[in-house]
Amino acid sequence: MRTLEDSRLTVDDLIAWLVRFDDEIVEQAGFLTELDSAIGDADHGTNMARGTAAVRVRLTETPSGDAGAVLKSVGMALVSTVGGASGSLYGTLFLEMAKSVGTASELDTAVFADAFRAGVAGVVARGRAEPGDKTMIDALQPSVEALSAAASDGVPLAESLQSAAAAAAAGRDATIPLVARKGRASYLGDRSADHLDPGATSAAILVQALADSHAERTR
Amino acid sequence: MRTLEDSRLTVDDLIAWLVRFDDEIVEQAGFLTELDSAIGDADHGTNMARGTAAVRVRLTETPSGDAGAVLKSVGMALVSTVGGASGSLYGTLFLEMAKSVGTASELDTAVFADAFRAGVAGVVARGRAEPGDKTMIDALQPSVEALSAAASDGVPLAESLQSAAAAAAAGRDATIPLVARKGRASYLGDRSADHLDPGATSAAILVQALADSHAERTR
């Protein structure tokens, strides 16, 4: 067990994050699918659960390597198992993070923040969604900003991750009133308002899982 | 208006009978179809209503001719519009009655009883059902016997027709406990018991319509 002063994410931390992400997704799959029933095609929970299960298997059953290798393997697993819009987008998030971190074996707040930013930029580039389009970007982008700000303010890692998670959650909630302009929900027009976006919800779960798994491991 | 002593069915009486049959079928179509839902294919009321409507049109919109011609025209109309098992059977009933009465223009009790017997014999020959098979025969055969008995006992026509109708009704009710051995209901096996047979029910309506229309016209 490490102390609170720990300010780096190790490869094991990344693995713990994604195992926890899988736990949360398993638990929330029904809820995510319900959200997707309301404004999509009722598969987001099933899609994500299929993906995180595959990620877990890959991470826990094969030797891990450096941070870049781990993140790439996560991205590949997501791309090849989730399907749908979210599969390529979450896959891109991790593949771009992998490129950003390269062969590092530990990531400090700033390096991780940069990687996260690169990942989200990849999602934007692939999906062409802008903030306010009622997509996962609405949770991811504020989360990136919060994490970068924390990093440049020298905030400790644990706290930085908590503020990234809080920003993601706030971004997620802010999708409720929005009218979707990307993804299936956009076909609903005005009827897409007053609903949480499923992808923003899973994105908030992703960031929260990191904050929580890190907190647990450094408790 | 004729008196109760009237002991012959005229061509107009036959027409009045079938118009009244149509009235009754229209009213009972839902019920007949419901009976057919339980042990058949949910079309007996619709079938009969289509047929009696066609009969009514033919009888009321074209010149009538002798009794044989009227009964033949009824039979042809039923054969060509009812469809299903009941169409050919009711059609046969009237076509055989037509043959039996020939060119007569009035039928006394005995002649009508013979014609009715010939008609029902035709139904049996075509459908190969025996009494107890839970079909229209279970209403028609006792009705024939009652009418013949009344005729040979010299019972007045009105009363004879009422006893024929009563026998048909009793025969109809007696189908309830029976297990069907002919028609679609037979596929139900034991599950066909405890249900009225739709065809026996429409057959009882047919005979009752004759008794009632005759009673009304001679009141």
Add this chain to the structure above:
Amino acid sequence: MKKLINSPATVLADALRGVEAAHPDVSVDYANRVVSRGADVKQGRVALISGGGSGHEPLHSGFVGLGMLDAACAGEVFTSPTPDQMLAATTAVDAGAGVLYIVKNYTGDVLNFEMAAELAAAEGIEVKSVLVADDVAVEDSTWTAGRRGTGTTVLVEKIAGAAAEEGRDLAAVHEIATRVSENGRSMGVALTSATVPAVGKPSFDLPDDEIEMGVGIHGEPGRKRVSLRPASEIAEELVSSILADLDFSGAPVIALLSGLGGTPLIELYLMYGEVAALLEQRGITVARALVGDYITSLDMAGCSLTLLRADEEMLRLWDAPVNTAALRWGV
């Protein structure tokens, strides 16, 4: 009741307009509700006619065309057509070599085709009939109106149609039709009831967790009502019921897995996968297979399995060209 119709009374007439519009090759006699091959009736060839209640589409009108039926008579929904319809079809397609009636064994169809045959005979047209009674779900056929005619009808129409197209005479076409009829067996399963338009509600109630094994194509009940179960177990019951009824060993089989109208193709393929595996386990070789909606029961969810113990001649006739709305190959 939610249906794409104008009114229950006009369903059949309105649907026939669509058939004619979609298939310029066939011609529709609206007064008699007869769908027949247009111009291509060949002088001197035996003609094939079938018919029955509507609601089983593509049976029968979808099988009118080269190598299959010459005419189909459409009754009201689930109600057999009438003798005058059949007679009109008969006089329309008879080319002097006689006519084969392909009749599904339901009292209404049997009686009406019988009357039609009498009328045709009176007009000097030679008619023979083949009765299809292939539904193994009806066990006590001595105590019933006999087995119902279901999926084997499609196979009789195809194979006898090819025989007629070859120019065989009526006796020979009747012979092969009878042989197919006698060697075909079917059984169906319903997950839901059909809703007859004129009735407006389901013909029977089936609880959310029950299915009807051995259902007929009009929703007539079958052997038993059982709990909803995996497709593999349903397939096992269909296959073993059929195999218990006729020895299929040592002969090539033509298999037809038909939807009942409300079941999507993905489920039909899934069921066929189970059926194929079971047959393989039992050493039975499927020589030809059809999966899709071929004989349906309005909007009923479920499927029926038909297996034909075929011989070389049947396979050859099966493979012969056919050009109809619902079955087409070789042309």
Add this chain to the structure above:
Amino acid sequence: MKKLINSPATVLADALRGVEAAHPDVSVDYANRVVSRGADVKQGRVALISGGGSGHEPLHSGFVGLGMLDAACAGEVFTSPTPDQMLAATTAVDAGAGVLYIVKNYTGDVLNFEMAAELAAAEGIEVKSVLVADDVAVEDSTWTAGRRGTGTTVLVEKIAGAAAEEGRDLAAVHEIATRVSENGRSMGVALTSATVPAVGKPSFDLPDDEIEMGVGIHGEPGRKRVSLRPASEIAEELVSSILADLDFSGAPVIALLSGLGGTPLIELYLMYGEVAALLEQRGITVARALVGDYITSLDMAGCSLTLLRADEEMLRLWDAPVNTAALRWGV
């Protein structure tokens, strides 16, 4: 939920077994969920690949074969397949002349096919994509992910498939595919919701007296929810919405009236009769028509209408031989 399945998790794998069993001509790569033409890939010919979420059968696997697709990638139910599936299909069918991806415009399909194209390019395979976005129910396409791809996909696959079969090069096949895509328009109507197996209940609630006009093939909502009405009025709305979007005058039209999976053929023919009458009233000539289940949405009741403003070349390619599970003629 009542379905002929073993378990929601195995629907796709189990159904693929049935596809392979029923159609010995195609081969199934289970690991990659790719259905492809078996042996008959012709060296040097452009290959066509499509794919998408499952639950739309016969789209796409039912259109693999001579004159149409070389391979179909099956995603989970209503979920686009993944780039690795597409790449596997690409390397399997590429014959050196390049590959055309036929992509329905859904974010998931678009993004995954994009990634696949990048991967294929990295392996030195030339890929072009055609996007089908034909659903006129999506009005404000600037403010959405764009129009959805529906029935025109079937027509693109058929016509581009015939062009590839003729030996045209990738640019030419892409050109005609694009032309078909741009000249096709569709709109659908749902009477009931589909039920996704993994979800177990209908994706949306539709009261007994309401229908969804302009529904998507995954049950995405359409223009509006209206009261249940006669087929003639529904047809009028579908036809006029399509005609308002593109000028169809003076050109032959290919019409596709597809069921959504839970609607019986008799209703589809009835609807097509209404559509044909409306088009005739407006002086539009239907040159070719298809009525049946071609692009479905699991067990959803309803239908979709697709009209293609065709030209002589499209008609000629339409009539070219095709031999697939769901579309076959000329061979």
